[in-house]
Amino acid sequence: MKVSGDPIVSAICHCDDCRAGGRMIEALPHAAPVRDAYGGSPYLTYRDDRFAIVQGSELLTGIKLSDTAPTTRYVASCCNSGMYLKHRPGWWVSTYRLRFTGDLPPVTMRNKVKPGTEAPADIPVHNGFPFGLIGRLLAARIAMLFG
Numbered sequence: 001m002k003v004s005g006d007p008i009v010s011a012i013c014h015c016d017d018c019r020a021g022g023r024m025i026e027a028l029p030h031a032a033p034v035r036d037a038y039g040g041s042p043y044l045t046y047r048d049d050r051f052a053i054v055q056g057s058e059l060l061t062g063i064k065l066s067d068t069a070p071t072t073r074y075v076a077s078c079c080n081s082g083m084y085l086k087h088r089p090g091w092w093v094s095t096y097r098l099r100f101t102g103d104l105p106p107v108t109m110r111n112k113v114k115p116g117t118e119a120p121a122d123i124p125v126h127n128g129f130p131f132g133l134i135g136r137l138l139a140a141r142i143a144m145l146f147g
């Protein structure tokens with residue numbers, strides 16, 4: 001995976017789909033984790049035009065929670081590592097943060113955290129998707145129209 005520029009957002013998602021998808025991936029043989037210690041999936045989310053698969057695309061296998069699910073999670077079939085997910089028809093790609101090393105953008109929030117879930121409060125914890133996140137996705141779409 002090759003990404004360029006800053007992510008639209010760097011956040012941890014606790015929604016039911018991300019939890020179920022993360023469990024499916026982590027249940028594969030020798031799979032590396034995609035979720036953190038609290039069951040959330042940390043993502044670095046990039047614009048479609050700032051994300052590319054530069055090698056090994058033939059090894060990627062798509063996993064869906066159901067035939068009609070809008071989201072496909074891609075796993076590298078050689079090592080069963082969860083790489084990224086694509087939500088159709090979104091204009092963004094959410095890459096699994098745990099696949100990256102080095103200096104990463106700080107995580108800014110946890111989203112869709114169910115009440116009663118144990119999660120550290122060092123970053124904002126939201127029960128839904130906050131308006132700020134939706135605003136950033138919309139702003140990214142507008143920026144894409146202008147190159």
Ligand SMILES: [Zn+2]
Pocket residue numbers: 013014015016017018019112
């Ligand atoms: Zn989610």
